[in-house]
Amino acid sequence: MNDMLDRQAEDRIELAGHVKWFDPAKGFGFIVPDDGGSDILLHANVLRNFGQNSVADGARIRILAQRTDRGIQAAVVLSLEPPADAPAVPLADFAEFDPEYLASRPLEPARIKWFDKAKGFGFANIFGTDDDIFLHVEVLRSSGLAELQPGEAVALRVIQGKRGRMATEILPWDAVLRRAPQEDAQ
Structure with missing residues (x-):
């Protein structure tokens, strides 16, 4: 064998x-x-x-x-x-934020609560909290993903936006492990 x-x-x-x-x-x-x-x-x-x-x-x-x-x-x-044509800052909600600030947000482990691609949004919860994190379909696409399933584990970069907490990046759950050496080098 x-x-x-x-x-x-x-x-x-x-x-x-x-x-x-x-x-x-x-x-x-x-x-x-x-x-x-x-x-x-x-x-x-x-x-x-x-x-x-x-x-x-x-x-x-x-x-x-x-x-x-x-x-x-x-x-x-x-x-x-992510696709080359994916927008770097996909939403007007992020326009007031410095791109370096958005990129510097820590990756937080989360689970998908629900996501509806047809509606263009969904929600996740950071592990250990009940707070809903808003997920926009354009953030999903710019992160290189096409869909999310309820219960799926992910890693999120989150900001406090005008309409509440929202993800600026959505990555596979183990992205923290794969990105840690790169981010430590910076």
Whole structure:
């Protein structure tokens, strides 16, 4: 069994590209590789192993891919970045804030209370509090995500806005661990 797993790991190649589309309801989507060639299948389980349930169309992605009987498939997500066309400051609510201040807000662990993509918003709760944190769909998109599920664990950067506490960034729950070394270096 271990020999088979070792061979599978050896057969994987690192690729970069962008997400063509991903549908959480269908449980899959496709990646367009930078080097050209056929689209690469991105299964929901591979994305979940990275700590996300969705990804925005156009997001930059680095993966380990493997050839299967059905073609090339993503086996491991190495990194994700929001789409290049995602607005840096998506809402007028953030216009009065210095972008450096917004980026310096601590990442706080939270759970999604509910999110309705059609309505364009939802709410989360920071762990240990009952306070609702407003989540706007444009913040979700600029964070590189497409949807959120009730109970999903995330990391949020939060400000006190004119209409209450609101997220300025929504990241996978383990973003604190992945970003800590980078932020410590700054």
